Amino acid sequence: MKDLVEYRADILKALAQPTRLKIIDFLRDGERCVCEIFPAINEEQSNTSRHLNMMLSAGVLSRRKDGLKIYYAIKHPELIEVLDIVTNVVKQDIHGRHSLLKAA
Amino acid sequence: MKDLVEYRADILKALAQPTRLKIIDFLRDGERCVCEIFPAINEEQSNTSRHLNMMLSAGVLSRRKDGLKIYYAIKHPELIEVLDIVTNVVKQDIHGRHSLLKAA
């Protein structure tokens, strides 16, 4: 049986990957179907599907079925705040690093 | 060269692991030396050291040397807020799950 620390790690792990971050960024404005998501982030359909399912089981996304299409959405809006905070931390921190940013 | 998405993923990854979460929880009240940290979280010294260094390179912790001892601290207090938000999300979410919590 998982304890609280493990559940917290699961949520954070679900956010902690570039492809998944791109997905969540794309879902900021509301739910989208898989067929919209994978072209938007420029990833394979199957890879996108795996990441979506992973985030669903972690409790980060919710899923709605409508005919052939499956719509995913961010389940807890607070997580958007989490990403915003992390973005700010990175931006503060980036000045103390040797390497430069590719794009903002 | 890393882009913003990758830096964000690095920070989140640094938080997304049970042993590291325990370390950060222990550092909430301020800096601690390695010799205090690893007994507190009940991990090997070498493993603890690796996690500390990992979080240092990710920009999550800062390090201060004082004689023989090395003190680590949470670098960005905002990250404590991040963990608190995630904890709340988990607590909300836990009700919709099949398994029960071991401890809070």
Place this chain on the structure above:
DNA sequence: AGCCTATATGATTATATAGTCATATATCAG
């Protein structure tokens, strides 16, 4: 029924990660 579209999944591969044990390095005390 047969065909299309949307999504998920099995099998595989390459790479990353967490942990352990032994050892190296650094600083201090005497």
Place this chain on the structure above:
DNA sequence: CTGATATATGACTATATAATCATATAGGCT
């Protein structure tokens, strides 16, 4: 200098992860 303490690191193992290609499943259309 010697010995003790604190921290870091090399080498290794076991496990997890991300990605890909091919295929399966499911819903809708004619």
